[in-house]
Amino acid sequence: xxxxxxxxxxxxxxxxxxxxxxxxxxxxxxxxxxxxxxxxxxxxxxxxxxxxxxxxxxxxxxxxxxxxxxxxxxxxxxxxxxxxxxxxxxxxxxxxxxxxxxxxxxxxxxxxxxxxxxxxxxxxxxxxxxxxxxxxxxxxxxxxxxxxxxxxxxxxxxxxxxxxxxxxxxxxxxxxxxxxxxxxxx
Numbered sequence: 001x002x003x004x005x006x007x008x009x010x011x012x013x014x015x016x017x018x019x020x021x022x023x024x025x026x027x028x029x030x031x032x033x034x035x036x037x038x039x040x041x042x043x044x045x046x047x048x049x050x051x052x053x054x055x056x057x058x059x060x061x062x063x064x065x066x067x068x069x070x071x072x073x074x075x076x077x078x079x080x081x082x083x084x085x086x087x088x089x090x091x092x093x094x095x096x097x098x099x100x101x102x103x104x105x106x107x108x109x110x111x112x113x114x115x116x117x118x119x120x121x122x123x124x125x126x127x128x129x130x131x132x133x134x135x136x137x138x139x140x141x142x143x144x145x146x147x148x149x150x151x152x153x154x155x156x157x158x159x160x161x162x163x164x165x166x167x168x169x170x171x172x173x174x175x176x177x178x179x180x181x182x183x184x185x186x
Contacts, residue, residue, distance in 0.1 A: 001027060006070060014061045022165050025054050029161065031071060032078050039082045047149050047164075049085055053078045055168045127177050135170040142167050 001009075009027075012020030032053055037046040056077050064073055128139055141152045153163040 007066065010061065010064065010066075010070065013058065021058055022161070024057075025165060026161050028071065028074055029054075029164075032074060035075055035078055036082060039079075040085065044148060045085065049078070049081055051149075051164055051168050053081050054164075055172060056081065058168075059172075124178065128174065130177070131170070131173060134166065135173055138163075138166045138170040139174060142170075 006027075009020050009024055013024045029050065033046055033050045036049045036053070037043065040046050040049065053074070057074055060077070064070065128136060131139070137156065138152065141147045141155065142149075147155070149160055149163050149167065152167070153160045156163065158166075
């Protein structure tokens with residue numbers, strides 16, 4: 001793909017053209033996944049990070065400066081996402097007894113606090129149920145059944161690339177709905 005074709009594709013993707021967004025993801029998927037895989041060494045983590053990278057890329061396309069190579073811009077986002085991943089990992093791997101107080105507090109919660117937690121869970125489930133059936137299926141398979149991208153693709157009979165895009169879009173739509181519902185209830 002030459003620079004002019006890439007520039008046209010980026011502009012279409014900026015205008016929320018889903019085919020252009022999917023093509024853009026497909027063009028750079030292998031480069032980003034390979035880059036991430038070298039840094040994290042685990043295929044599932046690399047897959048999840050790569051999905052997050054492209055989610056960020058699509059949401060920040062307006063910030064892309066055409067004076068720089070697009071691939072370099074994407075790989076910079078990937079590098080920053082990997083750094084975030086390792087920070088989160090190191091926090092998770094700190095002292096195992098550190099979270100013991102949290103576990104104790106879970107059982108020490110008042111009935112009111114437990115009721116609020118149940119309310120939050122009900123809101124999330126209700127919001128998921130309001131989504132398009134395709135997004136519901138994707139969210140159910142990915143986050144409730146914890147299936148890999150490949151397993152979801154096989155189950156739904158769609159390509160892995162298409163599955164990745166659907167997971168990314170479903171997460172984005174769900175996050176937006178939850179964010180909007182949060183403000184409506186306050």
